Each structure stands twice: as structure tokens, then as C-alpha cells.
Amino acid sequence: MNVSDKFAAARAQFPVTKRLLYLDSAHQTPLSTNVKAALEEFLSEGHEMGGPKPVWLRRAEETRERVAKFFNAAPAEIAFTKNTSEGLNIAANAVPLEAGDNVVLIEGDHPNNAYAWLNLKRKGVEVRFAKLKDDEIATAGTVAPYIDKHTKVVTLSHVTFHAGQVHDIGGIGKLCKDKGIYLVVDAMQSVGVIPLDVKALNISALAAGTHKGLLVPQGLGILYVAEGLDELQPTFLAMSSMARPPADYIARPEDLEVRKDAARFEFGNVNLPDLQALSSAIDLIESVGVPDIQKHVVALGGRLIKHLDELSVRLVGPREHGHRSHIYVLALPVSKWADFFARNLVRVSPERGGIRVSFGMFNTFDDVDRLAEIIRKGLKEDTLVAIEQVD
Ligand SMILES: Cc1ncc(COP(=O)(O)O)c(C=O)c1O
Structure with a gap:
């Protein structure tokens, strides 16, 4: 073809x-016809068979592998969330930040990212907004004047929702890497539309929902956290976050070790119907x-x-x-x-x-x-x- x-x-x-x-x-x-069919299949399975949950969980893991490939990441670097905001808030609270540290954002960027970091003002973290016109894109030169020795994070959208700018994440990623700063990217608008290689772009963490370029209904998000950033620890814990989830379902205070992979940031059941739909959506995206x-x-x-x-x-x-x-x-x-x-x-x-x-x-x-x-x-x-x- x-x-x-x-x-x-x-x-x-x-x-x-x-x-x-x-x-x-x-x-x-x-919704595409094949995504609708995947959702209907899930509904029928739940409706007629009470749901083969092990099958759904296996499919979810297969989808994790496919999502990881999408970003040139490893499956162990992908966690499933509810939406972009949840992923960004998880990242904002996972990065070790102290009073006096600062975070650089772009003024006017999506409020769901801004609030995740502004909430850290309670801990004494400073939030700096870099100025940018709607017809310009953010580059390393845009954020550099706002960075000093207390800057720990630069965070921005890949593609902006309000003017469609495609920011130079590669250039900003290189600057962050050179300075030892975390780069956190909101990829809600770009995922499924622009190729995204988290390694080449030096992204530390990336959050996105799946209801735009990934073609499925609202309620599923993706969080990438680079392997090796072990200092990023989850604020929330559930059995799914634990290194050794207790087989007898009794939580023991002496064993609070969390998983090493990005799934340490997952808590509780994930959106299995949407994950099933996402696999079909990826089929469609990959058809082109x-x-x-x-x-x-x-x-x-x-x-x-x-x-x-x-x-x-x-x-x-x-x-x-x-x-x-x-x-x-x-x-x-x-x-x-x-x-x-x-x-x-x-x-x-x-x-x-x-x-x-x-x-x-x-x-x-x-x-x-x-x-x-x-x-x-x-x-x-x-x-x-x-x-x-x-x-
Ligand atoms: C850049 C960007 N971030 C985040 C969101 C939405 O956040 P959430 O997925 O948490 O609803 C949108 C639009 O809906 C967006 O355009």
C-alpha cells in the first residue's frame, strides 16, 4: 500500500x-472503528464471562511493551496513570526538591503542568516562568537565563495546546543533561503525532494522556521515568508499587521496599479497557x-x-x-x-x-x-x- x-x-x-x-x-x-471494537470486546468479555482478568492483565503488559517502543523506552520505564496531570504530579513529587530549589516552566504553558509544580511552593520550592511569545518556540536559549545553581527541573510541553508550538526539546534536553537538571515533558499533544525518542531527547520523565493522538477515550495516562533515576521515589504507595507484594495481602511495616521499575509509580488497578483499546489504536497508528x-x-x-x-x-x-x-x-x-x-x-x-x-x-x-x-x-x-x- x-x-x-x-x-x-x-x-x-x-x-x-x-x-x-x-x-x-x-x-x-x-473513536476509530477498531478502537470501538476493542472496547466492545472488553465489555462482552466482562458481560458474558465475568472478565478473564489474567488475560486482561497479560494484554496490558503487551501494551506496555508497545507503548515503550513508541518512546524508544524499555517497558520497565513505563507506568500507567490516569491522565497527564497525574503523571506530572507524580513526577513533581518524586523529584528530590528542597526549600530554595527552583523549577523552570514556560509562562502560559498548560495549567495542569504549572499547578503540579506551583503546589511545591508550600515546600519552599521556587517556580520560575520563562517568557515566550506565541509564535516562538522554546529553545535552550529561552530557559537558560532562568537557570542557576539551584535549578533542579525544567518542565514544559512538547507541543503547546494554545498555539501549536513544537518546542526544541532536544536542545533543552542537552542543556539539562550538561547541567544535571531533570527534564520533565508534557507530551499530551505530541504523542502519536510526532516521533518521540526519550533517550535522544534526554528526557528524565514524560507524562501524557491517551485521548488525543493515541486515539482512545479519556482515563488512561502514560508516565515514562528514565531507568537509573532511583532517587525519584513515589509519594503514593499501593500493593502494585511494592518490590515484594505480600501474597497473603497483609501489609507489613518492616518491608516497604518499592519496585525498581517505573511501575513503582502505579497504584492500584489500571484502566484495563482503555489499555485494550490502546493496543488497537497503536495498530492503527502503526498502519501509517x-x-x-x-x-x-x-x-x-x-x-x-x-x-x-x-x-x-x-x-x-x-x-x-x-x-x-x-x-x-x-x-x-x-x-x-x-x-x-x-x-x-x-x-x-x-x-x-x-x-x-x-x-x-x-x-x-x-x-x-x-x-x-x-x-x-x-x-x-x-x-x-x-x-x-x-x-
Ligand atoms: C499540553 C496538555 N497537557 C495536559 C492536558 C490535559 O491534562 P489531563 O490529561 O490531565 O487531562 C492537555 C489537554 O487536555 C494538554 O493539551
Whole structure:
């Protein structure tokens, strides 16, 4: 199959594309037919057989291996969580930080990351926000002025939800490695869309949810913790975290040794239905491959930018090829355009800088052209204007 046939086959897995112009993958993925089938299989097993839990657990471990490959990590470096926030909070509380230490973030980055670290102000940890414009990406040069000898962590999104910037994690990772600083990455928006090699990027810990580029419903998160960072210890403990879980289910205070692998950060049962669905989602993603998904969404973005230029609608985030991926915020006032898009069966998100358009593996150039036509029509309506015309 050539690449365009592979994309056509992937699109056929998303019936939503027949009903809506779905341009909102940065909000949540629509479900593919094979993911729905995996969830239905899980439901039937639970419904008709009371659930073969050992089988589900075995499948979950197989999925852990597949997830690890996704990041060029080892299965022992992957823990399953509930969502991005949980993974980031686990990381924030696992890193040994003391009063007087500081953590560097990017101003305006996702609040779910910011709050995880701001909560440490109670311990006397300082949180520093590096300034960055929406059309710029963060590089080593962005964070370097905020770093001093008390800096222990740099943490940021890989791809930003609010402007679609693709930060230079490689450059920042190298700086962190040279200075002995932990790099914690929020990969919620990039996972499944941009290839992610945690080793090459020198990432210490990475957290993501799975309901966007990994194509499954909300409720499952992934936490990568690099092997060897044994000083990162869990704040929460359950039997699943322990090196020697007691066979008789009696907790003994004299044995509190936790596991060595990343599963020391897992507590209790994990989201088995979503993990089953994730395996099918990975089948679908791998039917095309993340490198081609990235190329595809960047090309769709290029086409969108051309249309925006013709329509004189400003793009809020970066235009440069290597600085953007699947998220494009259009400077159109939300108060007027959100309703217009809904009336025209276009699914997009309101964002702080305007209307956010985001692509998934199933979107096509034709989708982008249709969107441009709809915007053209909107701009002819008296009440609908672009932000520059309002200012
Ligand atoms: C960069 C980023 N981080 C985190 C989240 C969400 O966090 P959680 O998975 O905890 O709901 C989002 C969007 O939903 C996001 O875009």
C-alpha cells in the first residue's frame, strides 16, 4: 500500500468524518472503528464471562511493551496513570526538591503542568516562568537565563495546546543533561503525532494522556521515568508499587521496599479497557507510522496557512515548518466564530488567541479546503470578522 492509500484506509476507520468536519483532535480524538471494537470486546468479555482478568492483565503488559517502543523506552520505564496531570504530579513529587530549589516552566504553558509544580511552593520550592511569545518556540536559549545553581527541573510541553508550538526539546534536553537538571515533558499533544525518542531527547520523565493522538477515550495516562533515576521515589504507595507484594495481602511495616521499575509509580488497578483499546489504536497508528503522520499534519498545516494568507486571517502560532505540527490557532474572535463553525458542522475549539483547528491522522487536504471555503463564507457575513478587524 502506498502512503496515500494507507491514509485513506485510516480515514475509513473514522465514521465521524462523514458527519462533521472534525478538526479538533487536540481536544479529543473521535473513536476509530477498531478502537470501538476493542472496547466492545472488553465489555462482552466482562458481560458474558465475568472478565478473564489474567488475560486482561497479560494484554496490558503487551501494551506496555508497545507503548515503550513508541518512546524508544524499555517497558520497565513505563507506568500507567490516569491522565497527564497525574503523571506530572507524580513526577513533581518524586523529584528530590528542597526549600530554595527552583523549577523552570514556560509562562502560559498548560495549567495542569504549572499547578503540579506551583503546589511545591508550600515546600519552599521556587517556580520560575520563562517568557515566550506565541509564535516562538522554546529553545535552550529561552530557559537558560532562568537557570542557576539551584535549578533542579525544567518542565514544559512538547507541543503547546494554545498555539501549536513544537518546542526544541532536544536542545533543552542537552542543556539539562550538561547541567544535571531533570527534564520533565508534557507530551499530551505530541504523542502519536510526532516521533518521540526519550533517550535522544534526554528526557528524565514524560507524562501524557491517551485521548488525543493515541486515539482512545479519556482515563488512561502514560508516565515514562528514565531507568537509573532511583532517587525519584513515589509519594503514593499501593500493593502494585511494592518490590515484594505480600501474597497473603497483609501489609507489613518492616518491608516497604518499592519496585525498581517505573511501575513503582502505579497504584492500584489500571484502566484495563482503555489499555485494550490502546493496543488497537497503536495498530492503527502503526498502519501509517508516526513519522508519516507528522509529515501529513504539517503538510495540512502548510495548506491551511496558504488559505489563511489569502483570507487575511492571522495565524497565532509559528508558521515555520519545523516549529509547528497539528495545532493551528486562527485569530478569529471566539464569541462570534464558535457558533458559526458549529452551525456549519465544523468541530473546532475556542482558544485564548482565537479558534483552534487541530488535525488528526484522518484529516485530508480536502478537509482544509472545505474549512477555507467556510471561513470565506463567514467573512462575508457582516457580524463575523477577524481579530485584526476588531482591534
Ligand atoms: C499540553 C496538555 N497537557 C495536559 C492536558 C490535559 O491534562 P489531563 O490529561 O490531565 O487531562 C492537555 C489537554 O487536555 C494538554 O493539551
